[in-house]
Every structure is written in C-alpha cells, then in structure tokens.
Amino acid sequence: MNYAIANYLPYVLSAITIWMTLLAGNLHRKAWLVGLLNQALWLLWILTTASWGFIPLNIALWIVYARNHFRWARSAPGVR
Secondary structure: OHHHHHHHHHHHHHHHHHHHHHHHHOOOOOHHHHHHHHHHHHHHHHHHHOOHHHHHHHHHHHHHHHHHHHHHHHHOOOOO
16 A cells, blocks of 8 residues: 555646646636645655655645635635
C-alpha cells in the first residue's frame, strides 16, 4: 500500500491540482473545496513518504484554500 501511495498518488495529486486551478480560474465555487480535499491527499503522501519539508506548504495551503472558500461563499456574486 505504501508503495502505491508513494509512487502513484503524485499523478492523482497533479491531476486534481490542475483541475482545481481550472475551476478557480472559472470562478467555480467548489474550486477551493477540491483544493482542500487535495491537501488531505497531499498530507497522506507527505506522511507516507516522510517528505517533511512539504508540511509548511501543506499547512499554508489548508489556510489559504479555507479562507478563499469562505470568502467566495460569502461575497462573490459572479461565482458559480
């Protein structure tokens, strides 16, 4: 299982990141929720591969994506 996570999850993470970026560019309201789900998967990969240097980035993106989600949900009339 660890082998699969370490070696195949990066492809899934890349695809989700690209998808989330496209959603955000199109002002889709679910973009940041997709990003938050992706950060959970990133955390799984970080812990599995002991890639501790990515922890600060993961924490920062949790905060940014949550902030963006709540801001868009509250005040973005153009967001779909």
